[in-house]
Amino acid sequence: AAGGLTVCLVRRSVDPNELQPLVDEIVANGGKAVPFGGFDATKEDDVKKLVERVENEVGPISCCVYNIGAQVGNRPFLKISARLFELCWRMGSMGAFLVAKEVSKRMIDRGDGGTIIFTGATAGFRGNSGQAGHAMAMAGRRAMAQSMFHELGPKGIHVAHVLIDAMIVSPDTAGKFWDKLFKDDSSRSSISYKDFVAKRTATESIVLPSGIAESYWHLYQQPRSSWTFEMDLRPWTDKAWFHA
Amino acid sequence: AAGGLTVCLVRRSVDPNELQPLVDEIVANGGKAVPFGGFDATKEDDVKKLVERVENEVGPISCCVYNIGAQVGNRPFLKISARLFELCWRMGSMGAFLVAKEVSKRMIDRGDGGTIIFTGATAGFRGNSGQAGHAMAMAGRRAMAQSMFHELGPKGIHVAHVLIDAMIVSPDTAGKFWDKLFKDDSSRSSISYKDFVAKRTATESIVLPSGIAESYWHLYQQPRSSWTFEMDLRPWTDKAWFHA
Amino acid sequence: AAGGLTVCLVRRSVDPNELQPLVDEIVANGGKAVPFGGFDATKEDDVKKLVERVENEVGPISCCVYNIGAQVGNRPFLKISARLFELCWRMGSMGAFLVAKEVSKRMIDRGDGGTIIFTGATAGFRGNSGQAGHAMAMAGRRAMAQSMFHELGPKGIHVAHVLIDAMIVSPDTAGKFWDKLFKDDSSRSSISYKDFVAKRTATESIVLPSGIAESYWHLYQQPRSSWTFEMDLRPWTDKAWFHA
């Protein structure tokens, strides 16, 4: 939004109260944002309708970010049901496929390029304990993104995959981590989630959405002569996933 | 079979003529083989019934090989339907999950170990042009296998992933390759598929099922003190997938 | 230079005519640049003297880029002498080590951070035919950079490795490529190196130093909460190294 784009915020829930605070924040900072509630990225019809509406109501999509993860919590392999395994895939792989296909088709037809960014997870690089479903879905997404880069690049579409190899300030990642960290701590009440995040933010030892946004903006701004397919992000305090 | 195991051959088709020739060949060589036709590895019920039948009729499974691929032919990204994308996943990832879960559960319950081998493809290592569905499914399978290795190893189950990074003597791989190689050749009739394979076999420039079997047997024989998770196979004449 | 840094240009040759044109160009564009000729990055004494001089004459180094490659041309494995193998390593690994150590030591002592960027090559990701020396040296450099990221990150030093997975407009890469491309072409004179580069530049199908600089600048600007260790760069027309 700070760069001048109109940001379209999409969520599965139809509750307008969920997206409105973020829309308000963006507008208060001089940007433009439009909320789109009630769209399920794992359903082909929803994706088609969403892209149609965005392009009709806001304008041609020049940059698309697929953020939905497939983290369903650690589960022992034998405790993963076929249903849950499929859910991981629908969120991590299928939704990414449906959105990327619908958006890239229109970008190619227009012929003036475009950028599609997939947010990746550590699980897309190795299958860890308790992560069979998550890793399957995220590794699948990454492999699909590689195919897209090969095919769509020469058509002017910049496909990129960004590994966020750390905790992000968001209930979905930092919240779960905090929950786990203090699970067995009787003094759990001594540090609230809010304080936990505030402390990490002060020491820059947690990934901030603003930092991610800067790198995504850089990818969007790259000239066609030097495109990045993949980059990783983590705080200065963290080891990379491949480190012991 | 040559090592003394009873080989259970499984196929989706119910036609007994499809598996019988291989059963006969194994028996003629002094081995034991039992055909199981009519089982679809992508269906949870089929998998449960199959494993139940094999263990009841033949005996406890000590080694399980999941071979089913997700190669649906090269397709431009925009020409892949959601249905085909899902089919790739069902064959490449979901079926592997269902079979591995059902078999490993029983192996763990028995407490005397076991080996589960996933046949991997080059597409599990990188997403190439025209391979978005195939690569998604095979990379997902590989990541799932990594999770399994981590979790099931300490329970005595040896999970391995073998990359066959080349053409195999089989209608599904060499057949397709031959078809493509001579597609635009007016003199196509000059070399039949049979001759093509014979020539390659004579020069050892094609992967033979017997060679794969030797490496799978090696994995099955490895002592618990030195297990392999991953190995690759290709003929001496071939570059590796990561070579230009 | 466009971002306000004083650029120190270093070259082994002492001939001032080699660096002066670039210094002049930077100055003409309103930037600051200082040439340092006569330093061999593979010699510990030279590196120490260089860093000493730069810090004394220009100021504390906040960003260091190690560009020197180890490309000695394709050589059959059996034709690589021990001397050439060592030369690759001295340029690709040892020089990178010496420079990074000398610079990071001072950055850590000052305690206000810093950025060290290694320019990587495709050979750092896989050893290709004819590349045993080059690949050894560049893969070694990359592994060393990974160690540094792990150790120096928590000390405030941002270590990054950037894969330039394509031809760059420079006699060292595009020049060699052009030479090879038209080697057996009797009409070679029909396209000069200059025209070749101009044509590629017009279609953005070659990496421009300006594009690399933008990504390096982005790395230098990243907040400590989201650092990138690795990213790749190539033109929109090129396949990635892992693509067939």
Added chain:
Amino acid sequence: AAGGLTVCLVRRSVDPNELQPLVDEIVANGGKAVPFGGFDATKEDDVKKLVERVENEVGPISCCVYNIGAQVGNRPFLKISARLFELCWRMGSMGAFLVAKEVSKRMIDRGDGGTIIFTGATAGFRGNSGQAGHAMAMAGRRAMAQSMFHELGPKGIHVAHVLIDAMIVSPDTAGKFWDKLFKDDSSRSSISYKDFVAKRTATESIVLPSGIAESYWHLYQQPRSSWTFEMDLRPWTDKAWFHA
């Protein structure tokens, strides 16, 4: 030795007492072994003389294993001297190059194939903290092996790289690990190195040279139609290097 080859044992030290016990053990088990003391694999002359002597005194080399590591103990990056960095490389990369070149040249000249196996380390796959020199050398060795596989495969030479991703029963690896494990343990004397290894061996939670030998033998036996370039080895109790 159990497979019928005459094993040539090489060591830098000239002390015959170092190799004799192993020679005696092999002979006692019905095998053949010849000790070669006093050869430094990092010196080109030594390597040439050694290969010459082995081929003259024992016979043509059909399988060569390069085992020498570059593990010099964990060192903070800033504490690694240029001399130590070079030592890592000489043992990890240069020695491997010299031996492989001298042996493969003779194998190619004879025209009847051969196998060259490089023992790899986890450090060849990622640079960890304190491992800048070790990782540089082992990643360089691996990249060189990839180049060799590409070039020498079609000449009938099978080049393979085996990752031993765990502790081996040997003073060099298990000894160091034991030393570290009980460093701060006042009751250190309560478990001797011998007992430590015996306990691990009993539970198969340490890599035994015999297990490695079986996999190397498998590689040596692979038909040319299905060669492995890379495989990993670790005990059933261990995570892989890429696991958290």
